[in-house]
Amino acid sequence: MRCLNCGAEINNNLKISEMFLFRTKIPNYICDLCRSQLEPLEGQNNCPRCCKPNIGTICQDCLMWEKKYQIINCHQALFEYNQFIHSYFKLYKRYGDVLLARLFYQDIKRWSLKHSFDVVTYIPASPSHLQARGFDPVYELYKDIFNLKKLLVKADADKPQAQKNRLERLQTPQTFYPLPELEQIQRNQSILILDDIYTTGRTLMHSHDIFLRAGFSDISTFSLSR
Template sequence: MRCLNCGNKSINELNLKIIFGFEDFVPDNLCELCRSQLNPLNYDEGCIRCYKKNDSNICEDCLLWDKKYNIINCHQALFEYNQFIHSYFKNYKWYGDILLAELFSKDLYNWSKSNKFDLITYIPASNGHLEARGFDPVWEMYHKVFDLTSMLVKIDADKPQAQKNRYERLQTPQTFYFHPDRLDIPSDSSILILDDVYTTGRTLMHARQALEIVGFNNICTFSLSR
């Protein structure tokens, strides 16, 4: 198989569980060279609430959400946002290379096997972004790995988050509301919200608040990168 990012050969080893059908085969779409440019995140080397690489146990962003909204953040991410991740999202989201949606499928699948929730939703694209891109990048990235339920609607903002500085991101007004057709979901359900990148947390905090307003409290979040 070929790496979806650079075209080099990627190595996929089959074990007995896969061969005899006891385990799904999910190809690794990254070659060794591309994978070497990733910086994996983990609980032991960063913020215990959002996985950001940090000198203290709790980063400034999480302390802000705790102080301002009384939210004890519960977030996990796979990779540190670096130049490789930046280039990936530039090609995927801005240049519209939709094949890159499956670049990290193996990593996402491995994470999903050890993290279970009653219901999994995602940060949807606004109508404006959907029309401009022609696809929803978050849904495309996750829908083949997770059983997704649409719970949120996103209103078009003044400008994309990627074009804002840190202060502007933190001041972004609420742009989400709960999907009106999803009122039959038990309020005590454990819910996971998926996004592609966590920068300050503003987007995911707004998504959490939209669900909390209608009675959901057991909420965690996840992103490919932090």
């Protein structure tokens, strides 16, 4: 197996402890050198609500979401947003290398085995993005790991998130709408909403809000990067 990011040969030997924990071997698509450039969030002094690293208390953004939407943020993420993650998403999303969707397969799969939810949904691409890119990056990232249900639609925004500054991002109004399928889900079910990157939390908070308003109370969110 070769690393999807750099093409280097991957050493796939599992540690004994991993064999007991997971029993079956989880495919790995990233080499040790690329992996060494990642900064796992686990075990850092994170915000307990959103995993913002090295803060040790509830961060300002989470306090703001609580005040604005009465949302007690329950977010988990795997890796700190650093240069490696930045370059990864540039290749994956901007240049549309869909094969890179599996680079973090092993990490996401492991997380999924340790957590369970009744319903797993995701932040969909807007129609114009989907058309321009030819694939939905968040769906592709998680489709082989979770049983994904499409429950939200995203309206086309005035300008792409990447071109907005922090204040503009925070102030962007709600751009999601629930699909009729959402009505068929029992309100006592636990919901997990997936996204690729958590920056200000706005995207996930807006989608969280849709579920909250629909009457759900057990709502969690997850992103690859924070």
